[in-house]
Amino acid sequence: DAGVIQSPRHEVTEMGQEVTLRCKPISGHNSLFWYRQTMMRGLELLIYFNNNVPIDDSGMPEDRFSAKMPNASFSTLKIQPSEPRDSAVYFCASSLYGARSGYTFGSGTRLTVV
Amino acid sequence: KQEVTQIPAALSVPEGENLVLNCSFTDSAIYNLQWFRQDPGKGLTSLLLIQSSQREQTSGRLNASLDKSSGRSTLYIAASQPGDSATYLCAALEEGFQKLVFGTGTRLLVSP
Numbered sequence: 001d002a003g004v005i006q007s008p009r010h011e012v013t014e015m016g017q018e019v020t021l022r023c024k025p026i027s028g029h030n031s032l033f034w035y036r037q038t039m040m041r042g043l044e045l046l047i048y049f050n051n052n053v054p055i056d057d058s059g060m061p062e063d064r065f066s067a068k069m070p071n072a073s074f075s076t077l078k079i080q081p082s083e084p085r086d087s088a089v090y091f092c093a094s095s096l097y098g099a100r101s102g103y104t105f106g107s108g109t110r111l112t113v114v
Numbered sequence: 115k116q117e118v119t120q121i122p123a124a125l126s127v128p129e130g131e132n133l134v135l136n137c138s139f140t141d142s143a144i145y146n147l148q149w150f151r152q153d154p155g156k157g158l159t160s161l162l163l164i165q166s167s168q169r170e171q172t173s174g175r176l177n178a179s180l181d182k183s184s185g186r187s188t189l190y191i192a193a194s195q196p197g198d199s200a201t202y203l204c205a206a207l208e209e210g211f212q213k214l215v216f217g218t219g220t221r222l223l224v225s226p
Contacts, residue, residue: 043216091157100145100207103214105158
């Protein structure tokens with residue numbers, strides 16, 4: 001099992017540009033979570049999906065952020081337009097039977113917006 | 115709203131010491147509590163998961179306990195090694211929800 005796979009590992013972009021982060025969950029996991037980690041705020045849940053359906057997006061900071069899960073093996077988190085304050089590490093995690101069984105995290109995408 | 119706190123924020127010990135990391139949560143209505151390890155610039159690695167019906171879990175030199183009534187969990191590391199140096203995060207899963215609420219972590223340094 002390759003685990004949760006995220007791409008790219010690092011992304012540097014200019015303010016105003018569109019950024020797309022990608023995640024492939026563990027095969028068979030039916031829940032997927034997007035987290036953001038910063039020094040100031042720690043780990044924050046942005047959105048999670050159950051069976052490809054968004055369940056709670058209350059953590060998405062603003063309309064510039066959007067997430068999709070077109071199928072069970074792929075999800076994207078998009079920021080448009082990006083701003084310097086979006087600089088953070090974005091983690092994707094997946095789990096079986098919702099989060100009650102524990103999460104497996106990807107290695108993260110370090111985003112820098114200049 | 116669930117809040118998770120970890121004390122201390124940082125800990126430095128010599129190799130070989132036994133140590134305890136603390137995690138407290140404000141709402142005792144949780145499904146489970148999970149301990150993670152994060153190395154610098156890396157993702158989170160799950161160490162131990164304790165269901166609400168359990169009191170403790172063990173894996174090698176690690177032992178995690180859970181006391182729901184007092185809103186506390188501890189992670190005990192026996193015979194610490196320099197390779198244990200990392201940030202340790204606890205996270206509580208609230209009943210009725212599907213999201214983990216993370217603590218701010220304890221940064222551990224074990225010196226040879």
